[in-house]
Amino acid sequence: MNTMLEVEGLHVAYGAVTALRGVAISVARGEVVAVIGPNGAGKSTLLRAIVGLNKPGEGDVRLNSVSIVGRSPERIVADGICLVPEGRHVFTSLSVRDNVMLGATTRSDGKRACLRDLEKILTLFPILQRRYRQRAGQLSGGEQQMLAIARALMAAPKVLLLDEPSLGLAPLVISAVYEVIEQLRLTGVAVLVVEQNIEMALRVADRAYVLDTGRILASGRANELRRMPEVASAYFGGAS
Amino acid sequence: MTRKAPPDLATPAILVALLAAIATLTVVVAPAMQRPVTEAFIYIVIVVGLQIFSGNCGVISFGHVAFVVVGAYVSAILTLPTHKKHSMLALPQALEQLHFSTIESLLVSSLAAATVALLIGFPIVRLRGIVPSMATFALLMITHTIALNWKAVTGGRQALVGLPLDTTIWVALGGAVFAICIAVWYQQSTRGILLRCTRESLVAAESIGINVVGERMVALIISAFVCGLGGVLFAHFLGTLNANTFFLDTTFLVLSMLVVGGYRSVTGAVFGVAVLSMVSELFRYFEQGISIGAFSLPSLPGLQEVALAIIMLAILVARPDGLLGAQEIGRLYLLTRRLFQL
Amino acid sequence: MNVLQTALDAIDLGAIYALAALGVGLVFSVMRLINFAHGELVAVAGFSVYALDGQPLWIRVIAGLASAVILALIMERVAFRPLRRAEPSTLLITSFAVSYLVQHLIIVVFGSRPLGVSFLQELSGDVAMGSLRLPRLEVVTVAATVMLLVGLIVFFHRTPLGIQMRAAAEDFTMARLVGIKANRVIATAFAISGCLAAFLAFIQVVQSGTVSYRMGLDLVLMAFVSAVVGGIGSLVGATLGGMVVGITSVCLQTFLPPDTRVYRDAYLFGLFLVFLIARPQGLIFRKADRERV
Numbered sequence: 001m002n003t004m005l006e007v008e009g010l011h012v013a014y015g016a017v018t019a020l021r022g023v024a025i026s027v028a029r030g031e032v033v034a035v036i037g038p039n040g041a042g043k044s045t046l047l048r049a050i051v052g053l054n055k056p057g058e059g060d061v062r063l064n065s066v067s068i069v070g071r072s073p074e075r076i077v078a079d080g081i082c083l084v085p086e087g088r089h090v091f092t093s094l095s096v097r098d099n100v101m102l103g104a105t106t107r108s109d110g111k112r113a114c115l116r117d118l119e120k121i122l123t124l125f126p127i128l129q130r131r132y133r134q135r136a137g138q139l140s141g142g143e144q145q146m147l148a149i150a151r152a153l154m155a156a157p158k159v160l161l162l163d164e165p166s167l168g169l170a171p172l173v174i175s176a177v178y179e180v181i182e183q184l185r186l187t188g189v190a191v192l193v194v195e196q197n198i199e200m201a202l203r204v205a206d207r208a209y210v211l212d213t214g215r216i217l218a219s220g221r222a223n224e225l226r227r228m229p230e231v232a233s234a235y236f237g238g239a240s
Numbered sequence: 241m242t243r244k245a246p247p248d249l250a251t252p253a254i255l256v257a258l259l260a261a262i263a264t265l266t267v268v269v270a271p272a273m274q275r276p277v278t279e280a281f282i283y284i285v286i287v288v289g290l291q292i293f294s295g296n297c298g299v300i301s302f303g304h305v306a307f308v309v310v311g312a313y314v315s316a317i318l319t320l321p322t323h324k325k326h327s328m329l330a331l332p333q334a335l336e337q338l339h340f341s342t343i344e345s346l347l348v349s350s351l352a353a354a355t356v357a358l359l360i361g362f363p364i365v366r367l368r369g370i371v372p373s374m375a376t377f378a379l380l381m382i383t384h385t386i387a388l389n390w391k392a393v394t395g396g397r398q399a400l401v402g403l404p405l406d407t408t409i410w411v412a413l414g415g416a417v418f419a420i421c422i423a424v425w426y427q428q429s430t431r432g433i434l435l436r437c438t439r440e441s442l443v444a445a446e447s448i449g450i451n452v453v454g455e456r457m458v459a460l461i462i463s464a465f466v467c468g469l470g471g472v473l474f475a476h477f478l479g480t481l482n483a484n485t486f487f488l489d490t491t492f493l494v495l496s497m498l499v500v501g502g503y504r505s506v507t508g509a510v511f512g513v514a515v516l517s518m519v520s521e522l523f524r525y526f527e528q529g530i531s532i533g534a535f536s537l538p539s540l541p542g543l544q545e546v547a548l549a550i551i552m553l554a555i556l557v558a559r560p561d562g563l564l565g566a567q568e569i570g571r572l573y574l575l576t577r578r579l580f581q582l
Numbered sequence: 583m584n585v586l587q588t589a590l591d592a593i594d595l596g597a598i599y600a601l602a603a604l605g606v607g608l609v610f611s612v613m614r615l616i617n618f619a620h621g622e623l624v625a626v627a628g629f630s631v632y633a634l635d636g637q638p639l640w641i642r643v644i645a646g647l648a649s650a651v652i653l654a655l656i657m658e659r660v661a662f663r664p665l666r667r668a669e670p671s672t673l674l675i676t677s678f679a680v681s682y683l684v685q686h687l688i689i690v691v692f693g694s695r696p697l698g699v700s701f702l703q704e705l706s707g708d709v710a711m712g713s714l715r716l717p718r719l720e721v722v723t724v725a726a727t728v729m730l731l732v733g734l735i736v737f738f739h740r741t742p743l744g745i746q747m748r749a750a751a752e753d754f755t756m757a758r759l760v761g762i763k764a765n766r767v768i769a770t771a772f773a774i775s776g777c778l779a780a781f782l783a784f785i786q787v788v789q790s791g792t793v794s795y796r797m798g799l800d801l802v803l804m805a806f807v808s809a810v811v812g813g814i815g816s817l818v819g820a821t822l823g824g825m826v827v828g829i830t831s832v833c834l835q836t837f838l839p840p841d842t843r844v845y846r847d848a849y850l851f852g853l854f855l856v857f858l859i860a861r862p863q864g865l866i867f868r869k870a871d872r873e874r875v
Contacts, residue, residue, distance in 0.1 A: 051759065053755070053759075072758075073758045073759055074758055074761050074762070074763050074764065077758075077759060077760065077761040078761055082759075083759050085756065085759065089753055089755075089756040089759075091748070091749045091752050091753060091756070091757075092752065093748060093752050094745065094748060094749060094752075098745050098749075101745075102745065102746070102749055102760050102762070103760060105742075105746065105760055105761040105762055106760075106761035151760065155760075155761065294671075298671065299671075300671045300674055300675060302678075360855065362859065363855040363856070363858040363859045363862075364855075364858075366858070366859070366862055367858060367862050368862070369670070369814075370614070370616060370670045370671075370674065370814070371810055371814060371858075371862070373616075373671070373674055374616070374806050374807070374810050375810075375854075375855060375858055377803065377806065378807070378851040378852075378854050378855050379851075379855075381803065381847060381848070381851045382847075382848045382851045382852055382855075385844075385845060385847045385848035385851075386845065386848050389844040389845055389848075488799075492678065492679075492682050495675060495678065496679070499672075499675050503671075542686045542687075542689035542690040542694070543686075543690055545682065545683075545686040545689075546683060546686045546687055546690060548682075549679050549680075549682045549683035549686065550683060552675075552679040552682075553661060553676065553679050553680065553683065556665065556672060556675065556676050556679065557661070557664045557665060557676075560665060560668040560669070560672045561672075
């Protein structure tokens with residue numbers, strides 16, 4: 001198995017509050033893995049810990065079998081893990097073009113390779129092509145989400161982390177975003193999607209984990225998980 | 241029914257006892273040190289006054305020296321003998337005839353400072369983020385410019401001399417005790433607690449109905465009163481007064497004292513004054529040039545301030561919350577007592 | 583031609599304050615730090631020019647620029663980087679302490695009295711434009727400021743480093759997540775602010791013919807006021823704020839009755855406070871700067 005990203009025994013605490021306890025997940029090349037769970041489960045904390053914004057108290061994060069725990073976010077991004085954070089966080093005062101090109105900050109392979117990837121990405125996101133020169137602040141929510149993903153893809157990442165890509169978006173837009181996520185699989189990127197929207201996440205994912213109050217409750221193939229009682233109780237608080 | 245934590249009486253008690261002990265010791269054992277100790281007590285009044293505002297609402301104020309200036313000048317006008325006022329200033333007849341004793345002028349001058357805060361505080365307390373601190377600078381500059389140029393009332397660039405030297409070590413001690421008690425009382429009052437909520441998060445505090453502007457104004461007025469009091473004490477300690485006596489150097493010194501000890505606690509403020517007064521005294525001694533055996537230090541003006549700034553920076557980098565952080569000495573005392581009772 | 587003279591004075595002062603505000607605003611935008619010590623960057627550049635009195639012009643200019651930039655980078659590395667995660671209040675006091683330190687270091691080395699220095703004497707005096715006689719220095723200042731501003735605009739919109747800085751100023755964490763090196767962006771901001779400070783020092787040295795430990799103080803205070811008036815966090819705001827404050831100052835100086843003219847600064851700061859009642863967020867306020875719930 002081509003495991004690209006591996007998290008093992010991760011413990012993250014904010015002061016006295018433990019956000020993650022002994023979390024272990026893995027994502028392989030070309031795989032789409034979902035982490036689902038209710039609000040406050042620790043999903044965002046997990047992604048932030050992987051990319052280096054939170055320092056875990058215990059545990060390991062490995063990229064291609066190399067431990068990256070403790071590295072700065074800039075270094076981890078350069079190593080090949082890109083995070084599309086919750087709320088998109090495009091640079092609203094910069095143009096679409098500048099936003100996308102900033103994604104290439106950590107690349108060292110020269111302008112021509114960047115421009116080639118730019119073309120590929122713009123075919124994936126035709127809407128960005130149309131708005132190329134506009135200020136990112138003028139884009140709609142869905143378009144900004146596309147932009148954020150495009151920006152991340154410009155870095156030619158090995159692992160792409162998506163934090164709640166459907167948050168705040170209209171249903172039609174969510175479908176469009178998830179179509180893009182589907183296509184990412186073909187590029188060989190390992191994709192880790194964190195979602196509250198179980199429906200979409202489990203539809204597009206190969207495998208999934210259920211996270212609740214910092215612990216992995218269940219894991220398995222996406223369609224199996226849909227039927228599992230833990231998933232239901234994690235969301236609707238049924239007797240476990 | 242609301243229940244608050246039991247009042248912290250240990251903090252003011254301990255601090256007052258310590259200060260009283262120091263005063264007594266100085267008078268009995270080291271009378272030569274009376275002046276530095278008196279000055280330190282006066283700084284306690286000013287710094288604690290500043291702490292009442294900055295510590296509780298989280299806004300660093302560069303303008304509180306303005307209240308010191310107001311207190312000092314109002315007291316000068318009230319307490320100078322008529323003939324001196326006539327020669328140095330150009331006041332209206334009524335003010336010229338006025339003659340208060342220093343004790344009487346304490347209240348009036350401090351109230352004057354508080355009134356200035358009431359009149360001019362509104363734009364400052366409305367601001368958010370780091371901007372109110374910039375606005376307090378405006379306060380300092382306005383006061384300084386007026387003091388420097390209003391020859392009729394302040395003497396302008398000329399110093400006012402002949403103020404009655406009524407600030408003895410005991411008077412200053414009294415001022416410090418008063419300041420500490422007011423600061424602790426306010427800190428533990430409902431208003432003080434509400435204000436500290438705003439320090440943590442303005443938005444959250446507003447959402448539960450705390451009137452941020454109102455609470456800040458209350459703190460500002462009280463702190464201006466105390467700083468004004470400090471100004472009176474200082475004026476009658478120095479005996480002379482001019483517009484540059486209390487300006488940027490004083491602002492820096494006062495802020496250093498506050499931050500070094502920890503601006504969130506009254507104990508921190510007092511501690512900061514103590515530490516920096518001692519350091520200051522030490523450097524004043526060295527600045528005159530001394531020789532230790534074969535090694536002699538030449539006298540270099542400005543070195544004292546350089547050393548003070550370096551110490552400030554070192555402490556800030558090592559402990560950004562100040563040496564004592566937010567702990568009041570009362571709590572530490574109670575904790576220690578509990579520990580030893582086990 | 584009094585009106586034109588006054589107008590030029592106003593624009594000249596506005597340009598100076600705009601540059602000062604830019605220097606302060608630049609560092610604030612990437613670090614949320616109000617650098618009190620910016621005035622000392624000006625002073626250090628001024629004293630470098632003084633110390634090399636008699637040397638060829640280009641050496642003095644380079645020395646001025648270099649000393650300000652180096653001091654700025656040292657400040658950043660030694661005093662501000664360790665405190666990057668500290669509260670804004672702590673950063674504020676720290677920069678105040680750095681300012682105090684450098685001022686008194688200058689006093690220790692050079693004394694506290696202003697020292698006379700001759701620099702770019704060609705710029706003093708008037709230049710004839712048609713029937714008008716305008717101070718040469720002011721014309722050069724305004725022209726140079728415009729060029730600097732254009733240069734900065736080009737830098738921020740067309741160069742990779744400039745775009746990275748704008749991204750970092752808007753959303754520092756996201757910038758790191760895109761791979762932008764935090765240290766490099768902040769150091770660049772300080773370096774540029776050092777250059778701007780040096781430029782201000784040159785102007786002041788030519789204008790007053792002296793250097794003193796206080797030479798940056800008044801300027802930096804006006805820089806803060808300008809930055810706040812313009813809208814803290816916005817570079818366009820800083821420039822605009824500088825112009826507004828400069829023009830207001832000259833107007834006060836011109837139109838106040840002569841015996842109240844000494845109170846000009848009190849009026850200026852008073853107007854500042856009144857302005858803050860009406861528009862506390864400054865002239866140019868980006869919705870993104872509002873605290874999000």
